[in-house]
Amino acid sequence: MDNFITIKNLILFSNKGKRNLIDIPNLQFDSKSISVIMGPNGAGKSLLLNLIQGLILPNEGTIKVNLFPKDENQKKVSIMMQKPCFLRRTTEQNIQFVLELNNEKRNVSILDILERFELITQKKILANKLSGGEKQRLSLALAISTNSKILLLDEPTANADPLTTIKIEKIIKEEAIAGKKIILVTHNIPQAKRLGQDIAFIHKGKVIEHCRKTDFLNRSKIKEINQFLKGDIII
Amino acid sequence: MEVFLKAFITALELILNFDISLYEIVGLSLQISITSLLIASIIGFPIGVFLAITQFSGRSFIISIFNSLMGMPPVVVGLIVYLLVSRSGPLGWLEILYTPYAMIFAQLLLILPIIISLSTQIFEELHKEYKDFFIIFSVPPKKSIIIYISDSKDSLITIFLAGFGRAVSEVGAVIIVGGNIDHVTRVMTTTIALETSKGDLPLALALGIILIFISLIINIIANKLKIKINKESSL
Numbered sequence: 001m002d003n004f005i006t007i008k009n010l011i012l013f014s015n016k017g018k019r020n021l022i023d024i025p026n027l028q029f030d031s032k033s034i035s036v037i038m039g040p041n042g043a044g045k046s047l048l049l050n051l052i053q054g055l056i057l058p059n060e061g062t063i064k065v066n067l068f069p070k071d072e073n074q075k076k077v078s079i080m081m082q083k084p085c086f087l088r089r090t091t092e093q094n095i096q097f098v099l100e101l102n103n104e105k106r107n108v109s110i111l112d113i114l115e116r117f118e119l120i121t122q123k124k125i126l127a128n129k130l131s132g133g134e135k136q137r138l139s140l141a142l143a144i145s146t147n148s149k150i151l152l153l154d155e156p157t158a159n160a161d162p163l164t165t166i167k168i169e170k171i172i173k174e175e176a177i178a179g180k181k182i183i184l185v186t187h188n189i190p191q192a193k194r195l196g197q198d199i200a201f202i203h204k205g206k207v208i209e210h211c212r213k214t215d216f217l218n219r220s221k222i223k224e225i226n227q228f229l230k231g232d233i234i235i
Numbered sequence: 236m237e238v239f240l241k242a243f244i245t246a247l248e249l250i251l252n253f254d255i256s257l258y259e260i261v262g263l264s265l266q267i268s269i270t271s272l273l274i275a276s277i278i279g280f281p282i283g284v285f286l287a288i289t290q291f292s293g294r295s296f297i298i299s300i301f302n303s304l305m306g307m308p309p310v311v312v313g314l315i316v317y318l319l320v321s322r323s324g325p326l327g328w329l330e331i332l333y334t335p336y337a338m339i340f341a342q343l344l345l346i347l348p349i350i351i352s353l354s355t356q357i358f359e360e361l362h363k364e365y366k367d368f369f370i371i372f373s374v375p376p377k378k379s380i381i382i383y384i385s386d387s388k389d390s391l392i393t394i395f396l397a398g399f400g401r402a403v404s405e406v407g408a409v410i411i412v413g414g415n416i417d418h419v420t421r422v423m424t425t426t427i428a429l430e431t432s433k434g435d436l437p438l439a440l441a442l443g444i445i446l447i448f449i450s451l452i453i454n455i456i457a458n459k460l461k462i463k464i465n466k467e468s469s470l
Contacts, residue, residue, distance in 0.1 A: 087368065
């Protein structure tokens, strides 16, 4: 493990300050794999992604990304949120805006992106009027268009049908092969099996396990993880 | 009824005979109102964005002040501008009292709170939608101001109309600082006030009809523009 992302003593209090929403003393991700974050609802998975992205600032602790010298001019992190947010513009204009903003010099045209994410017929539709699955595809397209080194994906296939899920997973794999670090939040155990190399399990804001996928799925001795894998309700 | 009919005929005669003094008065009215409106928009919209998207102590107080200033009596504004630009005032060196510049200044002070207050509310709504998007894609502050303004075009037209309505119909301030000098600072509203005081009701009423007609035309144009913007953005 090359400790590409290092999280140290990360604490986020609730508004009332009575409990820690996130309490992670130590967590590392390497630079190459697709890392999966799993856990029950309200465990703090999305919060952790938002903290890594910088949408929320922690009360204590640090998140350090060790970019290689060749990647230093590259944008560090981009996120695909559970509830995507767009400009009040068309699908095409949203993509165009993000490409222009990042002064995108790669040979990528808006048309290529629209085709890759199967949004050609929706290009003139207002982004906020797209269906749930289309919004997710657009959100992923925007996140990828920034050409960031790290992609944070918060349940990227939550509203997608099986065919769209396959397409989105294919794109995620392609991006990982292209050298991007991907951190994926999902409830979908088969998806974690298909995509992940390592899995971190969060429960009540704490990372109670972070190990290789095979170890996680076959040999975990932690009660909550076994309950989660069996589909039991975790309290 | 006879007075109204006579006024209507007088108005038609004045318009169709291309009465030079009438067109001069109408032209000056529009020139002053539109100039003050444009200046107020250039200053007011960025201030509106700033107040909507930044958090600082005293922000609510400043917003309350602008809200209160929306209802400021024009004669009070006229008096303040008079004191500022009169020979002994702090801006006396400008020598603009009884000139159209003083009238623009007075109207600017009247419109600016309207532009700032109403636009702040619109930008606050948009900010709720755009905040995360701007953080995720690292949109620079200058660019975000432009986006806030351009993406609320249709709502800003309504504010523009409210400002224009306030400016073009205003009499108290412009009569104090303009002096209602024939061929120099005489505008529609001050002429109406003058002719009414002289007992020439048909002419006053004729000008009133022209004033309403102009407002109507500007509203129609603005609404057409709004519909066009809405159509373009809902494709």
